[in-house]
Amino acid sequence: MMISGAEIVIRCLQEEKVDCVFGYPGGSVLHIYDALFKQDQVKHILVRHEQAAVHAADAYSRSSQKVGVALVTSGPGVTNTVTGIATAYMDSIPMVVITGQVPTQYIGQDAFQECDTVGITRPCVKHNFLVKDVKDLAVTIKKAFHIAATGRPGPVVVDIPKDITAQVCEFDYPKTIQMRSYNPVVKGHLGQIKKAVQILQEAKRPIIYTGGGVILSDAADKLTQLARKLDFPVTNTLMGLGGYPATDRQFIGMLGMHGTFEANNAMHYADVILAIGARFDDRVIGNPEHFGTEKRRVIHIDIDPSSISKRVKVDVPIVGNVTDVLDEMLKLLDGGFKIDPEVADWWKQIEEWRGRDSLRYRQSEHIMPQFVVEKLYEVTGGDAFVTSDVGQHQMFAAQYYKFDKPRRWINSGGLGTMGVGLPYGMGVLMANPGAQVACITGEASIQMCIQEMSTCKQYELPIKIINLNNGMLGMVRQWQEMFYSKRYSQSYVTSLPDFVKLAESYGHVGMKIERPEDVEPALRKAFTEHKNDLVFMDFIIDPTANVFPMVAAGKGLTEMILAEDL
Amino acid sequence: MRHIISILIENESGALSRVAGLFSARGYNIESLTVAPTEDESLSRMTILTRGSDEVLEQITKQLNKLVDVVKVVDLSEAAHVERELMLIKVRATGKDREEMKRMADIFRGRIIDVTESTYVIELTGASSKLDSFIAALDAGLILETVRTGVCGIGRGDRILKV
Numbered sequence: 270m271m272i273s274g275a276e277i278v279i280r281c282l283q284e285e286k287v288d289c290v291f292g293y294p295g296g297s298v299l300h301i302y303d304a305l306f307k308q309d310q311v312k313h314i315l316v317r318h319e320q321a322a323v324h325a326a327d328a329y330s331r332s333s334q335k336v337g338v339a340l341v342t343s344g345p346g347v348t349n350t351v352t353g354i355a356t357a358y359m360d361s362i363p364m365v366v367i368t369g370q371v372p373t374q375y376i377g378q379d380a381f382q383e384c385d386t387v388g389i390t391r392p393c394v395k396h397n398f399l400v401k402d403v404k405d406l407a408v409t410i411k412k413a414f415h416i417a418a419t420g421r422p423g424p425v426v427v428d429i430p431k432d433i434t435a436q437v438c439e440f441d442y443p444k445t446i447q448m449r450s451y452n453p454v455v456k457g458h459l460g461q462i463k464k465a466v467q468i469l470q471e472a473k474r475p476i477i478y479t480g481g482g483v484i485l486s487d488a489a490d491k492l493t494q495l496a497r498k499l500d501f502p503v504t505n506t507l508m509g510l511g512g513y514p515a516t517d518r519q520f521i522g523m524l525g526m527h528g529t530f531e532a533n534n535a536m537h538y539a540d541v542i543l544a545i546g547a548r549f550d551d552r553v554i555g556n557p558e559h560f561g562t563e564k565r566r567v568i569h570i571d572i573d574p575s576s577i578s579k580r581v582k583v584d585v586p587i588v589g590n591v592t593d594v595l596d597e598m599l600k601l602l603d604g605g606f607k608i609d610p611e612v613a614d615w616w617k618q619i620e621e622w623r624g625r626d627s628l629r630y631r632q633s634e635h636i637m638p639q640f641v642v643e644k645l646y647e648v649t650g651g652d653a654f655v656t657s658d659v660g661q662h663q664m665f666a667a668q669y670y671k672f673d674k675p676r677r678w679i680n681s682g683g684l685g686t687m688g689v690g691l692p693y694g695m696g697v698l699m700a701n702p703g704a705q706v707a708c709i710t711g712e713a714s715i716q717m718c719i720q721e722m723s724t725c726k727q728y729e730l731p732i733k734i735i736n737l738n739n740g741m742l743g744m745v746r747q748w749q750e751m752f753y754s755k756r757y758s759q760s761y762v763t764s765l766p767d768f769v770k771l772a773e774s775y776g777h778v779g780m781k782i783e784r785p786e787d788v789e790p791a792l793r794k795a796f797t798e799h800k801n802d803l804v805f806m807d808f809i810i811d812p813t814a815n816v817f818p819m820v821a822a823g824k825g826l827t828e829m830i831l832a833e834d835l
Numbered sequence: 836m837r838h839i840i841s842i843l844i845e846n847e848s849g850a851l852s853r854v855a856g857l858f859s860a861r862g863y864n865i866e867s868l869t870v871a872p873t874e875d876e877s878l879s880r881m882t883i884l885t886r887g888s889d890e891v892l893e894q895i896t897k898q899l900n901k902l903v904d905v906v907k908v909v910d911l912s913e914a915a916h917v918e919r920e921l922m923l924i925k926v927r928a929t930g931k932d933r934e935e936m937k938r939m940a941d942i943f944r945g946r947i948i949d950v951t952e953s954t955y956v957i958e959l960t961g962a963s964s965k966l967d968s969f970i971a972a973l974d975a976g977l978i979l980e981t982v983r984t985g986v987c988g989i990g991r992g993d994r995i996l997k998v
Contacts, residue, residue, distance in 0.1 A: 387849055392860050396903040399849075416903060449998060450845055450906040575897035578890070 274434040275300035281410040291322040295342025297369025300434035317720040321692035323353025328696025342369045344382030355393035359683025363422035372432040386428040395423030403436040420453025421573040457589030465568040472541035473611040481508030482546015486591035489675040504532040508682040511672035525553040530627035533826040544569045549581040559825025635811035642669035648792040653705040656693035658714030661743035664816040666709040688717025694732035712738040722775040739812040772805035839911040842881040845904040867985030918988035925980040928955040
């Protein structure tokens, strides 16, 4: 049977078992929206700004194992998605973004709402397509889902001119797809894995350093088995939190710019680093020259060969899917292994570092932001999905909410995009209906996508917004205090709205919390009495609170500034 | 170090911009770039002349391989290969220079492919260094225009880049 291109798009989504699409209609996608209207298998969430559609699709993916989908119109619809696409790209999130385009014969004519979608998005997608023939449409969408979800995942854009969505052809959705130019590696090289296992047994000061790759590969269980077997310390990057249970004894905290004293020291002084799905980025190892001063051997498991030996020279590269490689490692270890007795001394050293209690923070008559996160952890039983925006609150969330499970910590690690928190909460709730979702944010970040409170009302998405309100762009202010002689250039926000009234005007519940003793009762009320409501909790916090430990830009991992130093 | 990278890439619109965009986004330099379809029209072959340390070259080849449209990548210059570049150069050919230009073209085994009363167009093929030498050997004031294709190359013997 011949069906229209628009119907083909929807049928493809149904074939891919997509249950929900985030989007915003417009001229170029009207045929697609019409086809969407005529079915009820694929639900559509109408956002208030296209950026939020892409963020929500991104979080839908981060919080599940599924590919998130966004649908937007041409021109400004597309340009509004660019921040969201780049955010997903930096964190390797599988996503398909379907964009309308002006009719084929108008392309290049500066038509109304025309932009070069493929050109504009090219540097921030894993791949993109412009569909030029309706006969290619189904196979292109199949390729898009395949490319997005396999190998190192990432966003894929499919740009579809309006005339293509009106033309008709037979629908035939391929079950599988073969591409001669795209064949990602899955299994690691066995010889390399054996070499790695040998080196692990020779290690005297080992560390397991893991990143977002463990989460994306759904390898948290395998990692936990491996770490327990070896009894080595484990540190996670910001993107890797939840990959190993944070409440476990072997977990020594997040590492990097705001990592714990024990994690950063252990990483620096380790003689063997087992890096898994992590990329030694600048926020993790600090100054690479300083990091390079210690002699060590590095084993690096990553699905992307270009992540290996990019910033740090690797001795044993293993290219492959983390789950598959860890599986092989576990099998080899099952054959018997011996750990160097000196590892016990290493643990003593780590415990000594841990004894510094580097996350201790000063008390104040005001609400301390760290305290709010600790209480949130208690009230939610450590089992909430936590989204965050970008800044001090993001670091407090990462440091004080102890993630025991993967895919619970949803934040923009690579691109560092302010404004993601609220739309991320929407995506999480669509993928995990009924889940507890907290969005830890600040009064600056939340205003970057605050219009989505309206979407949350329309679709009854009961996100709990934890607004850590210090009236400042906190992280900017912290750097200005420490490195710019307290010249607070443009980091002070005046004319803030009354967030309680704002929330209420959208039909939500608003609360303002100003005293430390009110923090816990407010949170309890929000998560019980207002379980089914979006609650905007405006916590007026100590405006001078800073994030510690801190490795200043250009400094080495061991050159941390601790709260106690000040 | 100078390297010649050969790429087999799907012959689709935008493929060139993916490669060129990768080089500019990651700060790699392109000294020359040539591209044309192969005997299999669905594939294009691209040759890029670049410079960089071993680490940079490793990243360049890995990043190129990551592009979804790229089928194969090889660093031609890491083993035996031949390379050629073609140049067309228009020179002033009047008076005593007319004979001198003819002589220089002969010495470099170039061919004069267009003649007017006052100009020659000389075609010259060879390694890039030979083309550089030819330009250096001419009186700069007599060169009216040059156009070079950029380097293309191929592995010697059994070194074959094919799908």
